[in-house]
Amino acid sequence: DVKVTQSSRYLVKRTGEKVFLECVQDMDHENMFWYRQDPGLGLRLIYFSYDVKMKEKGDIPEGYSVSREKKERFSLILESASTNQTSMYLCASTGRLAGRTYEQYFGPGTRLTVT
Amino acid sequence: GENVEQHPSTLSVQEGDSAVIKCTYSDSASNYFPWYKQELGKGPQLIIDIRSNVGEKKDQRIAVTLNKTAKHFSLHITETQPEDSAVYFCAAPVGTYSGGGADGLTFGKGTHLIIQP
Numbered sequence: 001d002v003k004v005t006q007s008s009r010y011l012v013k014r015t016g017e018k019v020f021l022e023c024v025q026d027m028d029h030e031n032m033f034w035y036r037q038d039p040g041l042g043l044r045l046i047y048f049s050y051d052v053k054m055k056e057k058g059d060i061p062e063g064y065s066v067s068r069e070k071k072e073r074f075s076l077i078l079e080s081a082s083t084n085q086t087s088m089y090l091c092a093s094t095g096r097l098a099g100r101t102y103e104q105y106f107g108p109g110t111r112l113t114v115t
Numbered sequence: 116g117e118n119v120e121q122h123p124s125t126l127s128v129q130e131g132d133s134a135v136i137k138c139t140y141s142d143s144a145s146n147y148f149p150w151y152k153q154e155l156g157k158g159p160q161l162i163i164d165i166r167s168n169v170g171e172k173k174d175q176r177i178a179v180t181l182n183k184t185a186k187h188f189s190l191h192i193t194e195t196q197p198e199d200s201a202v203y204f205c206a207a208p209v210g211t212y213s214g215g216g217a218d219g220l221t222f223g224k225g226t227h228l229i230i231q232p
Contacts, residue, residue, distance in 0.1 A: 004158070033219050035222075040124075040224060041224060042121075042204060042222040042223055042224040042225050043159070043204065043220075043222040044222075045209060045219040045220070045221070048219045058209070058219055059116070059209070059221075090158055090159070092158075103149065103161045103164065104149075104161070104220060106151075106158030106159050106160065107158050108156070108157055108158050109157075109158050
């Protein structure tokens with residue numbers, strides 16, 4: 001079974017703090033993704049990475065950055081947390097075969113509260 | 116980019132009845148349409164998907180239909196059971212980025228399916 005793990009299930013941070021959310025997958029997947037989930041808005045893509053040290057902006061990258069130093073690990077960074085970044089953050093990964101899109105496997109999510 | 120609309124936002128059905136959730140998409144080049152189920156406290160999990168070269172796909176009580184001309188696809192759940200209660204999301208590929216990697220997904224806003232005993 002594919003396993004995607006996220007470093008914390010719940011996190012409470014103060015405004016202005018630097019926040020790191022970590023994601024690890026164990027299936028040697030090339031692609032990894034960060035989404036945020038908000039009630040009534042569904043899931044929105046923040047950033048994704050298709051290889052080590054490579055990253056692409058998604059639909060809502062403002063206020064976030066990412067790091068992928070190893071294939072199995074993808075980090076989401078909030079440089080200076082703000083209250084509007086209070087949300088559920090979901091990490092996902094998928095393998096890649098040229099020209100095809102495959103199932104994304106999601107982690108359990110990190111519920112971040114910024115006070 | 117792709118835009119995915121999902122309806123209804125909440126659906127309540129009697130146990131044993133059928134449930135249908137509908138989605139429309141905007142990019143006629145999209146070729147992959149997954150459906151995810153999210154139970155309380157968990158991440159979304161793929162339950163069925165369809166590619167644009169077929170019109171319908173079934174897996175036991177679940178089916179997905181695709182109408183490429185109208186750019187809409189639907190999830191059908193028959194003989195609903197209490198364990199079907201969850202939030203369901205449809206999705207379509209965001210689009211091909213310059214890096215050439217696999218696509219991220221654009222999700223609908225979700226449907227909260229409630230199965231009444």
